[in-house]
Structure formats: structure tokens, C-alpha cells
Amino acid sequence: MTLLNDIVSADGRKGGSGETLAIRGGRPLRGRVEVKGAKNLVTKAMVAAILGESPSILRDVPDISDVAVVRSLLEVHGVHVTDADEPGAFVLDPAEVESAHFEEIDAHAGASRIPILFCGPLLHRLGQAFIPDLGGCRIGDRPIDFHLDALRKFGAVVEKLPSGIRLSAPNGLHGANIHLPYPSVGATEQVLLTAVRAAGVTELRNAAIEPEIMDLIAVLQKMGAIISYEPNRVILIEGVDRLRGYDHRAIFDRNEAASWACAALATDGEIFVGGAKQQEMLTFLNVVRKVGGDFEIHEDGILFRRGGELKPVIVETDVHPGFMTDWQQPLIVALTQATGESIVHETVYENRFGFTQALVQMGADIVVHPHGLQEGPRRVPRRNLEQAAVINGPTPLHGADITVPDLRGGYSHVIAALTAEGESIVRNVGIISRGYEKLFDKLAALGADFDVLG
Template sequence: MDRIAIIGGAQLNGTIPVSGAKNSAIKLMAASLLTDEPLRLTNMPRLADTRFLGKLLTRLGVQVTESDGPDGQQTLLHAPEITSGFAPYDLVRQMRASFNVLGPLVARSGQAKVSLPGGCTIGARPVDLHLQAIEALGAKIDLHEGYVYAQAPRGLKGAEITFPFVSVGATEHAMLAAVLADGVSVIHNAACEPELVDLQECLNAMGAKVEGAGTPTVTITGVPRLHGATHAVIPDRIEMGTYAVAAAMAGGEVRLSNARPGLIDALLDKLKEAGAGVEETADGCIIRRDGQRLNAVDIETAPFPGFATDLQAQFMALMTTAKGESRIRETIFENRFMHAPELMRLGADISVSGGEARVRGVDQLEGAEVMATDLRASVSLVIAGLVARGETTVSRIYHLDRGFERLEEKLGACGAQVRRIKGDGEAEL
């Protein structure tokens, strides 16, 4: 099993291009099930999660072709017919978002059998809201032996869908199903994340009639069919925020290109409050720290446009060497402090009580062997390793590979001493 080793102490100076958004790309890939014409996605990240979903889509009848085009990395997805409506557990369990093939399958072919995704290390993350939305659209839902059986032989019907609480995945799933439903669907208490806007733009490019994404009310007027389209995936705001935190942690000056700083205003405001320099540019932003120790600041995670839960672990790593005490409140996922004990192995002073962590900044972290527990936790350990004295080795980095493309290459190009150690012990520079 691969590991990543970091020798701390080097400043970061250079440019890091931000990849396409993982959380958007995988839902856009699922949209290919809705049409018998090709969907071309540009600015596509190459990640474990997109490969997992590609395998599942191929099983369902989608032809998936990756290539380098004039607009960079692209993926062509073409499903002339749905050859199978069965999504098995051994594929869905590898990535929870695979469950979102359920709605498109039912919308296009009238039936589907999709495995429940199983547990998740950062919380329960139930799919009951997903099922309620599909059921509201007229599908008959049965649960049996860990599988969802959904049927709508006469097609889906427009409906009013009201979520009791905000759910990004359920909102996306409802949108994917409703675009081919007969009539008008209205989603109330919808998530407002930028990825929803990206999905709306892609679906509309395919001939759908969706409006309101990015607000709490999304309206979908169903159409008989969708056609092919070309769509550029939005830049990854979590990757952008991660490298912004890494630059503030290590010091130096890093330009983030192909980025939209307006998507992470909540983070950038906190970086400024802590003492880092932030300058917006035409295609991203510049993060600077001149060697002065950062100040401790408090954060509380919240749905967009608040502080993203997917950046909480990274910010906790940043606060481990800040001056003073910071309080970090997690309001989205109940188990998202599992990185704290691993940061403490590096010498961090952290105490956790319920949904709040207190981080008292220390003068110096010390390198050690640590273990990733989830995707965002894994990169928080890499960020801490950038300043830890000696060498930090992060194991179980298959979590990291799910959401960060060429991390060692991007950090290394800016001066970080980071390398991948292959499972057989061979280091890859």
C-alpha cells in the first residue's frame, strides 16, 4: 500500500493549477445516463473516484473514453442504450456518490436495482432523502437485501419535493431524476453549493429546463429527451482551498491558477484574519506568508457559502502552529475530527469535545508516522508535514487519491520535499 513522505521546513513558491471539481465531475458523469447522445466533459480530474464511477457506468452501458483534448483533460461518455439497470454492491461501496445513478436509470429506462452504499467513516450520511425524492417523483421503491429496487414503468411525474434539511447529494439526485419527468418539479430547501449550479448548466446544455440552482428553490420543467453536449467542469474549490491553506502553513508565495476564489470566500477571510496575505488575480489568487507566525482564529463549518466542512481538517492543521487557541466547530458531519489524534502524533495540542475541537498552537511539530482516516483528513496530515521537523509518513493514502490529482507533483513543483513510497517500498519522486 502506497504512502507519502514529507520532509518539513521548505517554503512553497510557484504556481499550482487547480483541477476540475471532483464533487461536480462525478454527478456530471452520471448525467450521461440521461441521453443516448455523447456527453463531453472537459477540465476533468483524473482521480480514483472518477475511475470508480467510470467502471460502474461502463457496466450500465456507457462508453467511457478519456483523452487529452484542446481544452485539456476530457472524458467522453456515450450511452446509446442502457444495457443494465443493476449497480452491484462491490462497485457502489467504493464511492457513495455512485448511488446517484439510481435516479437517471429510472428516469430513462423506468427501472433500476442499485446497492445501498453502506457506511461512511465520517458519519451516517443516510440516503433516505434521496429515496424520498425519487418516490415523490412517482417511482415505486422497495428495499431488499441491501438493494434499492425502483420502478416507474410509465415514467416519472413532476412533483413538489421538500427536504427537511439541506442535502447536497439529495438535491443533485432529485435534479438528475426530474429533468425527464412529465411536468414541473420544485425542490424546496435545496442545497446552494456551486456544484449544483454546475450541474444545472450541464443539464441545460443537454436540453433540460432547470432554474434556481444555487438558491433554496430549484424548479425543473421536464422534457421528453436530452441530447449530447460539451461542458467544462467547474474548478475544484476544495482543492483550491487546500493549497491555499498549504501555502499559508509552509510560508512563501503560491499562485493558484484556473481557480475561482469567490467559491471559498469564507476560507480566504479566515486566512486574512490569521495574518496570511491573499490577493485575487484574473484566474485565481495568490497566497503569501512572509515567515511571521499566524494568529489563531475560530471557525464553524456550515453549508455554502459558509466555511466548507471539506476544508475543516486542513484548517485544523494550519491552526496547530498558530499563536494562541482556536475553536473549530463541526456542524455537518458528526465524526469529522478523526484526524485530530493523528495530528497529535505530530505534536499538536488538540482537545475534542462533541462537535468542537480546541487547538492550542505549538512552536514546532515533529515528524512521525501517521495514518489517514478519510479523504480530507489525509491531506491535513500532508499539510502538517510541510512544517514538521524531520520526516512525516502518511499511510492509507488511497483516501488521498480519491480527491487530489498529482498532489506530490503540484507541491513538489513549488519546493515541497514530498514523495510517494510505492507499496513495495520503492520511492516515486
């Protein structure tokens, strides 16, 4: 596997975040694509390798830029990362973990927010850690307060500097009782990565329970951790003195799988998503069926297609086992082709409907309500930050000149361009490389008509 800081085009060229596509749409996407390990698990499992006293092997690693960033960060901290005995597998050897200068961390982190998750493991190994200014997709505030508050409860000393945040653990780390104000995935990962070697027992309440969290727990258990899950989002972690390396095959990327499913619905195509599993996608599959899509469950993947005329739906995003926030953006593209009024309530992140401006430019009838909709029955509790999008369809989409705003929104723009009649110019597509492996190759295999303009 090569180390990529950008994306590899269908013709083999690398392209940075400013790469531009000319897409000629109006053709159904048909064929098969393969999804590898989940970005949201793989990057965290790579960090977990720091905790082991022997090398770890991680399998089904996708060749995406977020993985490249984490690999670079591990290497500047002294972790040796090499290719394993099969394609898409890493050996991570933490024998020579060392401190890294903040300028090195900042240079390799780029816009990634992953450095925050290095804190617990580095505090255990070195007694100190540093976090530069953090970036990420522009989809709303992602405060690190949950992380820092949890680390303080473990006994970490947090010092804010002009260049970032320095943490130390002069007396080591100990177990803690932590109640998250919201079941944050990142904060749950932070607690898990810190608690497994903290002295004593940690009780985490209101924890995130996404499949990627459960897979991270499986990784840590393989390393020798003692972690149990109780009802009502309670996780108990008994700290241990030492951990060993792991050998683990990552859970599939359900976000990418859902994205290709929505592409099949939007373009009236038929896409077999190899590697997708039913259990982790139950909530999404129910919505596919409600909207008029069809799917077939196979042992090696799931086949998605339209089952007839697309129908409107009402969707509320939520933490697992609810409908994922990362699923709503590609779904909205498909909903522009549904007959009637659909409503999507976004309750996880604020400002995540910015991508719909480009869809409106392409002919979609979408109205965003910045403070949500107060009327109507709801299953997910309302939040102050929530927004709602009302989509009326079907509306034919036409080509336009658009710029990718973020990872999932960017993929949705590409699918909208493939759905639209005429040619679209899609700029800044390199950001999509953060979460989609070999995107251009996959689009070409599905019969998409596009050129890379540079």
C-alpha cells in the same frame, strides 16, 4: 486520460490505498499547482450524460480515482466513454445504456456512494435501477433516506434486498413537491437528475446552492432542461420529454484550491493555485485574511502566502455560502501555527475531527468537544450532531507514524507532516487519490522532500 483505480506517484508508479510516504518536513512549500474540474461536479455531470439522446463532452476532468469509479460504472451500464479532443476531456455516449448486474455495480463502485445518483437517470432510461451497499469516507452517517424519500415522491417503487436496493418506475416518474429537512448536496443533485425528465413541475425547497450545484444546473440547462432558482433555496424544474448531450467545462475544484492555500499558510510558503477563482471562494478568502494570511487575485489563479504572524480565528462550518466542512481540516493544520486559541465548530458532519488525533501525536494542542460548545455567540444554528475543536498555538510539530483516515483528513496529515520537523511516515495515502490529481507530482513541484515506500 488513463483509467486509474489508484494513484499515480511522482515517479510514475501506481499505488493502491495502502501506499506509504516518508516525509521530511520543516520546509516551506513554494511554487505553482494547477487545479482542474471539481470532483463534486465532474462525477455528477458524468452521470447526467445518461439522460441525453446524443453524446456529451465534459472538459477539465481530473485524473482521480472517484472519476475512474464513475467511468467504470457508466461503462458497465453501456455508456461508451472515450477521450475527447483535448487532454482531460471525455466523450460520453449513452446510446446503448443497459441494465447492469448488481455484482458488476458492486464490484466497480467499491467504497463510492455515487451509485445512488444513477437512480433517476436509469429509471428514466430503463425503468429500473439498483443500488449496492454504499461506502464513502468515515466521517459520520450519510443516510440515503433523503434520496429514497425523494425518489418515492417521483413515483419510484423502492424494494430493499439483502444485496442492496432495487428501484422501479412502472408508471413512469412525475413531478413532485419536495422539502429537504437539510440542504443536502447529494439529495439536491438527486432531485435535479430525476426531475428534469419527470412529467410536470418539481418544486424543491431547502435545496443546496453550492457552486457545484449551480454548475450541474448549467449542464442540465445545456441539455435542454428548464430549471429556475428562486430566493430562499427554492428550485423549480419543469420536466421535458427529451434531453440532448452537452459540451461543458467543469467549474474548478475549490476544495483542492483551499487545501493548497492552507498548505502555504501551515508551512510558511507561497503557492500559486492556477485555475482558482475569487467568486466561489469568497468565504474562504475572508478567513484566510482574518487568520493573517495574504493572497493576490490574478486572472489565471490565486497566490497564497502568510501575511505575517498567524492569528487565531473562530470558524463555523455550514452549507454554502458558509464555510465548507471540507475546508476546516487543512485549515486546522494551519491554525496549529497561529498564536492564541482558535475554535472550529463542525455543524455539517459528525465525527469529522478524528484526524486531529494524529496532529496531537505530532505535538499539536487540540481538544475535541464531542457534543460541541454551548457557550459563546454563534451565527450558524446549533445541530445535535455538531462537535467543536479548540486549537491552541503556536505549537511546533514533529514527525510521527500516522495513518490516513479519509480524503480531506488524509491531505491534512500530509501537510502536517510537511510542516513538522523531522521525518513522518504517512500510511494509506492512496485514499487521497479520490480527490487530488497527481498529488505526488504537485508536492514535488513545490519542493516537498518525500519518498514513496510502497
